[in-house]
Amino acid sequence: MSKSSEAQPFVTIRLPEKPDTIAPDGSEIRLLPHLAGGSMVVARLQPGQISAAVSHRTVEEIWYILAGTGEMWRKQNGYETIVDLQPGVSLTIPLGTHFQFRNTGQDVLDVLLVTMPPWPDDSEAYPVEGPWLSGR
Secondary structure, three states, X not given: OOOOOOOOOOOOOOOOOOOOEXXXXXOEEEEEEXXXXXXXXXXXXXXXXXXXXXXXXXXXXXXXXXXXXXXXXEEEOOEEEEEEEOOOOEEEEOOOOEEEEEEOOOOOEEEEEEEEOOOOOHHHEEEOOOOOOOOO
């Protein structure tokens, strides 16, 4: 079988060791594959780090905690909650949700994020008032 010189329809990426960028909330972002319907990244907070509280203009997200421990605050339409983050926990951030997360452990907090539609640019997130001071 011969190899085609045409572009391949598949993307395969190994998780980068260093962050590709810093998110508007201050978390380290390691880019993973994306398609027209969504994008995927790993977000990392270092021990003791607190993200800035933000909301999104056009995207929704599904989070899955890979490593570390922390807390997530979410607020929307008069409902507010703080949940514990640990490996195996998954949560949603519907459009318009105000949210903030923090690393409460001694190890990095790594979160797999699926964003739908794909993350457009840093103007997507805007600051909101959250429960914790982020230092940003």
